[in-house]
Amino acid sequence: MTEYTLDAAVIGGGAAGMSAAKALVDAGCTTALVEREQTLGGILLQCIHNGFGVHEFKEELTGPEYAERWEDMVTPLAGPRGATIFTDTTVMELIPGSDEGGFTLVCVSPGSGFFHIRTRAVVLTAGCRERNRGNIRIPGTRPAGVYTAGLAQRMVNMEGCLPGKDAVIVGSGDIGLIMARRLVWSGCRVHGVVEIQPYPSGLTRNIVQCLNDFSIPLYLSHVVSRIHGRTRLEAVDITPLEEGRPDTAKTFTQACDNLLLSVGLIPSAELAREAGAQLNPLTGGPLVDCRLMSTVPGLFAAGNGLHVHDLVDYVSAEARRAGENAAAYLSGYQPARQIRLKPGSNIRYLVPGTLDPARPQPILFRPMIVKNGAILTLSLDGKIIKEQKKNHIQPSEMMQVDPAKLDLGNLELRPDSVLEVSLS
Amino acid sequence: MNSQQNSNQNNKQGNNNPDSRNPAATATENPEQTREIICIACPVGCHLQVMFRGGLAKDASPDPDTIAITGNRCPRGEIYGREEVLAPTRMVTTTIPVAGSSFARRVPVRTTGPIPVARIPDLLTQLHAMELHAPLARGQVLLTVEGSENSDNEAIQVVTSHRA
Ligand SMILES: Cc1cc2nc3c(=O)[nH]c(=O)nc-3n(C[C@H](O)[C@H](O)[C@H](O)COP(=O)(O)OP(=O)(O)OC[C@H]3O[C@@H](n4cnc5c(N)ncnc54)[C@H](O)[C@@H]3O)c2cc1C
Ligand code: SF4
Numbered sequence: 355m356t357e358y359t360l361d362a363a364v365i366g367g368g369a370a371g372m373s374a375a376k377a378l379v380d381a382g383c384t385t386a387l388v389e390r391e392q393t394l395g396g397i398l399l400q401c402i403h404n405g406f407g408v409h410e411f412k413e414e415l416t417g418p419e420y421a422e423r424w425e426d427m428v429t430p431l432a433g434p435r436g437a438t439i440f441t442d443t444t445v446m447e448l449i450p451g452s453d454e455g456g457f458t459l460v461c462v463s464p465g466s467g468f469f470h471i472r473t474r475a476v477v478l479t480a481g482c483r484e485r486n487r488g489n490i491r492i493p494g495t496r497p498a499g500v501y502t503a504g505l506a507q508r509m510v511n512m513e514g515c516l517p518g519k520d521a522v523i524v525g526s527g528d529i530g531l532i533m534a535r536r537l538v539w540s541g542c543r544v545h546g547v548v549e550i551q552p553y554p555s556g557l558t559r560n561i562v563q564c565l566n567d568f569s570i571p572l573y574l575s576h577v578v579s580r581i582h583g584r585t586r587l588e589a590v591d592i593t594p595l596e597e598g599r600p601d602t603a604k605t606f607t608q609a610c611d612n613l614l615l616s617v618g619l620i621p622s623a624e625l626a627r628e629a630g631a632q633l634n635p636l637t638g639g640p641l642v643d644c645r646l647m648s649t650v651p652g653l654f655a656a657g658n659g660l661h662v663h664d665l666v667d668y669v670s671a672e673a674r675r676a677g678e679n680a681a682a683y684l685s686g687y688q689p690a691r692q693i694r695l696k697p698g699s700n701i702r703y704l705v706p707g708t709l710d711p712a713r714p715q716p717i718l719f720r721p722m723i724v725k726n727g728a729i730l731t732l733s734l735d736g737k738i739i740k741e742q743k744k745n746h747i748q749p750s751e752m753m754q755v756d757p758a759k760l761d762l763g764n765l766e767l768r769p770d771s772v773l774e775v776s777l778s
Numbered sequence: 779m780n781s782q783q784n785s786n787q788n789n790k791q792g793n794n795n796p797d798s799r800n801p802a803a804t805a806t807e808n809p810e811q812t813r814e815i816i817c818i819a820c821p822v823g824c825h826l827q828v829m830f831r832g833g834l835a836k837d838a839s840p841d842p843d844t845i846a847i848t849g850n851r852c853p854r855g856e857i858y859g860r861e862e863v864l865a866p867t868r869m870v871t872t873t874i875p876v877a878g879s880s881f882a883r884r885v886p887v888r889t890t891g892p893i894p895v896a897r898i899p900d901l902l903t904q905l906h907a908m909e910l911h912a913p914l915a916r917g918q919v920l921l922t923v924e925g926s927e928n929s930d931n932e933a934i935q936v937v938t939s940h941r942a
Contacts, residue, residue, distance in 0.1 A: 392881045402871045402886040402939065416871055418886045418940035422916050511873050514884050539872060539902055558823035562816050563868060567895075726822055746822040 356469040360384040360438065362680055363459055363473040365445045365625060368396020369666050370479035370657025370673035372424040377677025378477070379436045383684055386471050387428070387437055388461060390444045394428065395421030396481055397658075398666065400508045403532055405559075409667035420666060440471075448476065448625040450650055457629075457652065475652045475680040478626055478640070479673055482619040482658035490524070490617050494580040499587030503529040503616035510536055518612030522590050523547045524578050526554040526561070527750070528664065530616025535564035545608050546571040548578050548592055553724055555750045557664075578613070579605060587611055619662045629653060636703035637661035644692050644710040645679035646672070654680045661705050661718070664752055668718065675715055689713070691769060698731070698776025702749070711767055714757040721777050724748040730755065733774050734765060747777060809833025815862055817855040824851050826859045840864060867892035867926075872905055874920075876942045879912035885942040887920060890935045891928040905936065914942040 360383075364375045367389030375387040393399065398406065401417030408414055411423065431437040443463035450457055459471040484502040499518055501509075506517045507529060519542050523530045526549040534544045547565060552575045554561050565572055573592060579600060580591040590613055593605040621639035623631075631648035634641040639660040640648035647654050656676035657669045692708035695717060704719040721728075728747045732740040732755065740760060747753065755775065811833055817824045831844040840863055847859040861867075869892050873884040887905065901923055908920070918938045926934040 399886075399940070402873055402888075404869050404871060404888060416886060416888050416939040419888075419916060422940050511886065512882075512884055514873070514875055539870075539898075540906075558816055558821065559818040562818050566816070567868070745820070748821075751821065 356466065357472060358386060358438065358470070359472045360386050361473060361684055362386070362475040362477065363388060363457070363471050364477045364479055364677075365448070365459070366396065366479040366481055366657075366659060367391075367394040367439070367441065368479060368481050368657065369398055369421070369424065369669045370481070370659065370676075371396070371477075372421075372428045373670040373673035374477040374479055374654075374656055374677035374680070375437055376424075376428055376431060377674045378681050379431045381678060381681030383475075383681050384435060385437050386440060386459075386473065388440045388443050388445050388459065388471070390442070392442050394425045394439070394441065397504070400504070400511050401532075402511050403536075406666050409665070410670050417666075424670070445480075445625060448478075448629045448653075450629050450653070455652055475654065475684050477673070477676050477680050478623075478648075478653065478655040478659050479657045479676075480622040480625060480659040482621050482662050484615070485618040485620060487615060490615070492524075492578055492581055494590075495583055497581065497583035497585055497587045499583070499610075499612045500581065501612065501614055503527075503533045503614040504619075506612075506614050507533055507536065510540060516540055516542060517614065518587075518610070519543065520545060520610045521612045521614060522578070522592075522608055522610045523614045523616060525549060525616035525618070526551075526556050526572060526574075527616045527618065528556040528560050530614060531556040531560040531564040533614055533616070534570055535568065538568045538570075544568070544570050545610055546573055546592070548573045548576045550575070550577050550595070553748070557750060581613065582607070587613055619658065621659050621661060623655075623659065626650070626653060626655060626659075634661075634703070634705075634707075637705065639705075642706045644689055644706055644708045644713070644715065645683065646676040646706055647679065647683065652680075652683060654683075661703070664750060668752060668754065671716075672718070691767075693734075693767065693771045693773050696772050696774045698733075698774040700777040701775055704775055709757055709773060711762045714760065714762060716754050716756045716758075717775060718752055718754050719775060720752055721747045721749055723777065725777075729778050731776050731778065732757075732760070733776070735768070735771055736774075739765065744777075809835050813863065815859060817850060817858050819854040819858040820852075822851060824855050825849050826855055828859055828863050866895045868895055868898065869893075870898055870901060870936075871939070872902060874905055874908050874910055876910040876912055876914065879914075879942040882912075882940075882942040885910060885914055886939045887936050888939045889923060889926075890937055891926075893923050893926040893934050897923065897926060901936070910938075910942070912942050914938050916941050 363386040364371045378385040398417035398421040404416045406415045406420040447460040456474045521544045575595045579593040582589040589609045593600045626640045631640045631650045640655045654676045656673035663669045689710040697704045700722045702720040728744045730742040813828045826849045829846040871888045876885045920936045923934045
């Protein structure tokens with residue numbers, strides 16, 4: 355069997371993978387970039403709307419443009435001392451070495467069959483998958499016509515087929531909202547977006563431009579309570595919630611021939627789990643330290659494969675750090691100590707889990723509340739070290755704080771110090 | 779089973795203000811006095827009240843001098859609100875079938891800037907009737923959108939947003 359030996363491998367060639375691979379090659383590491391599809395770009399290729407790259411490129415690009423700009427930066431890195439790019443290639447298994455560390459990637463591609471890549475570090479950037487009907491348990495029949503929103507997006511944008519003519523969308527996340535406009539622009543009718551929460555989970559801009567522009571009703575605090583139809587979807591029941599409980603007397607039926615589920619994303623962490631990495635139950639991705647390294651030494655993660663992001667710019671930046679940290683790991687760098695990072699009030703989770711005071715890196719987190727004029731507080735061992743006013747926060751918008759600006763050198767740090775991030 | 783009206787009175791958000799772009803939703807014969815829109819110039823999302831002094835007749839275009847905006851937390855809201863009622867524009871993106879590409883069946887396209895909302899349906903019809911042939915580079919100009927310019931008075935075009 356063919357075997358390649360390189361310093362590092364990056365699994366997944368989306369926004370995160372391209373950025374991690376570039377950082378590794380820039381730091382002098384020979385790097386394999388392995389992508390299942392024929393072209394690099396990942397999910398970006400089906401996100402044809404604009405709104406990508408405001409931070410990375412200082413302009414608003416479409417998803418495919420953002421992807422191709424990165425591809426243009428990564429492709430020239432190919433060479434024996436740089437990157438080896440394997441497209442149309444799936445990593446089937448990631449096996450950590452038993453003795454002196456290192457990994458074996460079991461790969462398969464239509465052209466070369468099975469082959470192995472051996473490396474000393476891996477960055478996992480395999481993206482995420484969509485939660486489906488099983489995850490939200492809608493009762494009723496099992497007709498054709500129920501799709502996840504991202505799958506429908508791929509069908510419409512890349513394959514050119516419509517999921518139906520009359521749609522109902524479950525979940526007000528951005529993918530669902532963007533699909534609502536996409537379907538109307540493709541000649542379909544969208545009869546409503548049903549959201550279980552009392553507030554929309556997508557960006558306001560998408561509520562305005564994807565729903566309000568077309569007078570598509572947004573049913574907040576409502577659920578799809580039943581699916582009707584024998585072979586093909588015929589209708590759904592929609593029930594309002596009163597104080598969290600379904601008010602069944604007010605259930606109404608909406609005819610439709612397709613139902614799109616936009617009910618959340620989960621990191622694809624199977625390869626990491628099978629390699630022995632511990633997962634973070636709050637994010638679904640691997641648990642990582644200050645270097646974005648999992649509990650398996652040498653295995654790093656970034657992008658949607660680590661935790662689900664809403665801004666691609668944050669994905670590229672996070673993956674760049676993962677690549678740089680993987681290169682530092684390969685050259686023998688070990689943090690002398692790590693401070694534990696703790697999610698405080700109104701914070702769902704933080705990534706990473708620790709901070710290296712010698713190399714502080716941005717902390718990403720998700721708020722649990724919607725608020726204008728919130729206060730972000732950082733406290734070290736119970737003492738407030740920084741307060742910052744935030745114009746507007748909401749759970750659908752990931753936040754970031756850069757501890758490099760905290761002047762940690764002048765603070766008293768104990769081996770068991772805890773830095774807590776909270777919102778009020 | 780109850781009527782839709784009943785169940786979503788309190789919870790149906792957003793589109794309870796008929797909009798001139800949506801004739802179907804404009805049921806009232808009385809001139810429109812106020813319109814509520816959400817400012818999207820920043821993530822705060824202020825709810826703006828746009829008042830038409832003297833009222834706005836159905837299908838009439840508002841007179842800039844009769845508009846007053848409240849509810850904005852900052853001056854950008856005023857600018858956004860005026861633009862949104864006087865001359866709303868949007869970016870348009872879609873995909874077009876492409877023949878002869880080794881990896882793509884459709885190529886994504888975009889307008890080079892926002893175009894008047896009223897021109898969107900015709901543009902989409904025009905684009906969806908097209909068929910392209912590979913090879914295509916990113917940024918290739920497919921057509922010029924009639925009657926739409928950016929702030930530098932350059933015509934807005936439709937360009938490919940990925941190679942194929
Ligand atoms: C519908 C949608 C709309 C969005 N809209 C915006 C927006 O408007 N603005 C914005 O900034 N961000 C937006 N985002 C967020 C952002 O685009 C994504 O978070 C980002 O592109 C994710 O990049 P990634 O590399 O982590 O994952 P992906 O792009 O999913 O890349 C993962 C790659 O890994 C490959 N892969 C997986 N497993 C394997 C394996 N075993 N072997 C080989 N390859 C594998 C996959 O094929 C894929 O190419 C949106 C996201 C979605 C889903
Ligand atoms: S009015 Fe100002 S603060 Fe309010 S949403 Fe618009 S830009 Fe933001």
